[in-house]
Each structure stands twice: as structure tokens, then as C-alpha cells.
Amino acid sequence: MATLAADLRTIWQLTMGRVRGSSHAERLENFYSPQAANYDAFRKKMHHGRDELFQMIDIPDGGTWIDLGAGTGENLERIGPRINSLKSVHLVDLSESLLDVANARCKSRGWSHVTTNFADVTTFSRSQGTADVVTFSYALTMIPNWFEAIDQAMRLLKPGGVIGIVDFYISRKFPTGGRRKHAWFIRSFWPTWFANDNVFLNSDHLPYLTSQFEMVRLLEREGSLPLIPLLKVPHYIFIGRKPINNLSNVVQNPSTSSIV
Numbered sequence: 001m002a003t004l005a006a007d008l009r010t011i012w013q014l015t016m017g018r019v020r021g022s023s024h025a026e027r028l029e030n031f032y033s034p035q036a037a038n039y040d041a042f043r044k045k046m047h048h049g050r051d052e053l054f055q056m057i058d059i060p061d062g063g064t065w066i067d068l069g070a071g072t073g074e075n076l077e078r079i080g081p082r083i084n085s086l087k088s089v090h091l092v093d094l095s096e097s098l099l100d101v102a103n104a105r106c107k108s109r110g111w112s113h114v115t116t117n118f119a120d121v122t123t124f125s126r127s128q129g130t131a132d133v134v135t136f137s138y139a140l141t142m143i144p145n146w147f148e149a150i151d152q153a154m155r156l157l158k159p160g161g162v163i164g165i166v167d168f169y170i171s172r173k174f175p176t177g178g179r180r181k182h183a184w185f186i187r188s189f190w191p192t193w194f195a196n197d198n199v200f201l202n203s204d205h206l207p208y209l210t211s212q213f214e215m216v217r218l219l220e221r222e223g224s225l226p227l228i229p230l231l232k233v234p235h236y237i238f239i240g241r242k243p244i245n246n247l248s249n250v251v252q253n254p255s256t257s258s259i260v
Contacts, residue, residue, distance in 0.1 A: 020224035047222030054078035068121040069139020073102030089114040122148040130158035180220040213240030
């Protein structure tokens with residue numbers, strides 16, 4: 001009953017709450033601070049594909065991982081013991097309430113090589129060199145200038161480094177390259193429903209990602225939402241690699257795409 005009550009409070013916040021603030025950081029904090037305690041438990045029921053993404057990503061021993069829009073740092077749990085083989089991990093977010101949870105998590109686990117960063121992911125940088133892996137987990141749809149976030153991820157990655165993303169999306173009306181095509185209702189209803197919470201489903205995520213990175217893996221799927229069992233929202237899992245030679249864009253290989 002306690003879990004159901006917490007979920008109902010979160011759904012009320014998602015559907016009826018007004019997001020206030022004059023800046024993106026203020027709006028994020030206003031939106032997430034009432035949900036921080038129940039954030040992980042609730043999102044497990046709606047953020048599908050995260051376990052798959054972090055199990056598929058090759059994280060090298062002694063490497064550096066940057067998780068942009070990291071929230072509570074729950075993604076650290078998803079890579080299991082591999083986290084101990086990393087040299088450094090950087091969690092970046094603009095919600096102090098969620099980063100407080102992340103700090104408590106790292107302290108309780110003894111992860112001294114993990115740092116939290118209160119920063120805008122579109123401008124976050126580090127002076128200690130580039131990263132082996134950069135990830136976004138249901139973060140791009142919360143970032144107004146999502147394309148700048150992707151561009152910054154490209155700058156943060158070393159040549160040959162890996163980007164991994166899982167997020168909600170909608171298809172273009174006329175998708176190309178064998179991509180999934182969503183019906184008019186899906187393309188119309190979900191962007192309107194999510195926009196109430198400043199979550200913006202976009203049909204240009206995948207075209208932009210595949211134009212910038214060498215595509216390693218792409219899965220296009222649908223998943224249910226808590227207490228709304230009859231409707232499913234589309235999500236994708238994208239794994240790409242920063243070209244070693246940035247003078248040419250990516251040649252896409254349709255055989256690496258999966259529609260399930």
C-alpha cells in the first residue's frame with residue numbers, strides 16, 4: 001500500500017502539477033524535488049531498456065564514463081561489478097535533489113572514484129582528458145537544446161569512444177532506413193501528454209544520432225507506463241561510436257538496426 005500511495009502521488013505530480021521556474025535548472029528542481037525519494041522505484045516501471053543498454057555497452061577497464069543527466073546515479077548499479085574497474089565516473093545533472101540521492105548512494109557504496117557535478121550537460125567539460133563512454137538515460141527528452149547535448153557528448157568522447165542512449169521518442173511521419181513508423185495517434189498523443197512535464201518526445205533524435213556517430217546497435221521498442229496498462233510509449237536504445245576520422249560522417253549499416 002505504501003508503494004501504491006507513493007506511485008499515486010508521483011502520478012499526480014506528473015499529470016496535475018505545474019512546473020515552475022525561470023530557468024531550466026529551476027524548472028528541473030521544481031519538478032523533481034517532490035519526487036526524489038520515490039524517483040528510482042517509480043521510474044523502474046516506465047524507463048524501459050536501461051538494463052539492456054548498460055549491459056550492452058563495452059566499458060573498458062581503467063576507463064572514464066560520463067553519465068549526462070544522471071539523476072540519482074542509479075545507472076551505476078546497472079553495470080554491476082564493472083564499476084570498480086573504472087578509473088573515474090562523472091555524474092552530471094541540474095537537479096540538486098536528485099544529485100543528493102546520488103551522493104548518498106556513492107557514499108554508502110564506497111565509490112570514491114565517482115563524482116557528482118551540478119552542471120548543464122550542454123556545456124559540461126572536464127580538464128582531465130576525454131571519456132571512453134558517455135551515456136544519456138531518459139535525459140535527452142528533458143533537455144531543451146538536446147542537439148547541443150549530443151554535440152557536447154561528441155566533444156567529451158575520445159575518438160572511437162562509445163555513446164549510449166535510451167529514451168522516449170516518436171518516429172518521423174515518413175522514416176527512412178528501415179526505421180519503425182508510428183501511427184498518427186502515437187505521434188500526436190504522446191508528445192502532448194509528456195510536454196505537460198517539459199518532456200519533449202522528438203522525431204529527430206535518431207536521424208541526428210545516426211548522422212553523427214557510427215551506429216553499433218539500435219533497438220526500437222514500446223513499453224507500458226505505471227497504472228496505464230493499455231497504452232504503450234515508444235522508446236529506443238542507441239549505441240554509437242565516435243568516428244576516429246571526423247572528416248566524414250557515418251555510413252549506416254541497416255543490419256545493425258533491430259525493430260522488436
